[in-house]
Amino acid sequence: MMHLSALYRYPLKSCKAEPLQQASFDALGLTGDRRWMLVDESNGRFFTQRALPQMSQLSVLWNGRGGVTLSAPGVEGLDVPLPEDLEANLRGVTVWRDTLRVPDAGDEAARWVSEFIGKPTRMVHIPQERARWLPSGYGTVEDKVGFADGFPLLLIGQASLDDLSAKIGRSQEMLRFRPNLVVEGAEAFAEDGWKRIRIGDVEFRLLKGCSRCILTTIDPATGERSEDREPLSTLKTYREKEGEVWFGQNMVNDGPGVVEVGMEVEVLE
Incomplete structure (x- = not known):
């Protein structure tokens, strides 16, 4: 069974993650994110x-x-x-x-x-x-975003990170990729094919893959950049398409609700 294995909030853009056991969702995504x-x-x-x-x-x-x-x-x-x-x-x-x-x-x-x-x-x-619109061509006229780069939510499968870590030859921290939701129990990169999921009483629409940048090479614990430019270097060898490197899925939530770590993740489409 697929389940939600981690929740993270980033109250201040580009600063430390706040791990959560439970999170509510509002019109701009995860409340306070x-x-x-x-x-x-x-x-x-x-x-x-x-x-x-x-x-x-x-x-x-x-x-x-x-x-x-x-x-x-x-x-x-x-x-x-x-x-x-x-x-x-x-x-x-x-x-x-x-x-x-x-x-x-x-x-x-x-x-x-x-x-x-x-x-x-x-x-x-x-x-x-005063929230912003999503990037042109994505979502609906009702979908808004706060100060996140383009979309209110990011989901990553734990198996996708495990696959990347195996290719690099050492474990990589999930927080290098700054997800809001982490899912366990799916195959690596299964999330690439999902369009809609449900967790608890909240439904989510997956709108676009997330293109990755140099920020992923910063160790979230120390703030130091990796000298070998990992994990971006390895990602480029098998997750690059049209000049972008993809890892994770950008999402929006449909309506308010509350989710908790451990809840089942159901793929609707």
Whole structure:
């Protein structure tokens, strides 16, 4: 029987994962997932581990009310509340090709993250009413995404990672690929052929494979890049198509609901 073996939330884009035993889903995917982001104070462009691998060492916990708690090695933590007025103190930001105006977290949060990043940085939040559309050609007019790169959810089969680890010759961490949901009990890359699945009372649509980048070469535990560019180098030998390297499936959830680790995963289509 296929089952859900792990759940992860990333409250602040491109920072540490928050492992979960249970997760709820709302109109933007997993509740609290990538609703916060760090941006360059000068131009509003988003920051990620691609250029700033130290972001892998920034821990962020969702507090259930929309706010988060920031912590990092050797630094006193900070509670960042949800902005009281979601229409005030808006800041222009850019995520890939999308430009939008979203609430700024304020100066105290900015000082904390600027010290951590090492240059002037602002922290911003995305409320549901300011969410982005999915990439053109995917999903429906109802499907929206917060600060995730393009889609609200990512699913990976454990057997797919095991297959990759065997080819490399050493175990690879699942968190290099930053999934929200991990499924056990299926064959390697079985998820490539799924269109709809159900977990508990939540149905999901799988919309597009996930193309991978240099971020996968960063060790999530240390923030260091692998000198041999693994696992990306090996992935390119058998998972490259039309110039992109594919691993995992981007998804959306149809409606709200709650799932728990251990639940059965049913393929509907």
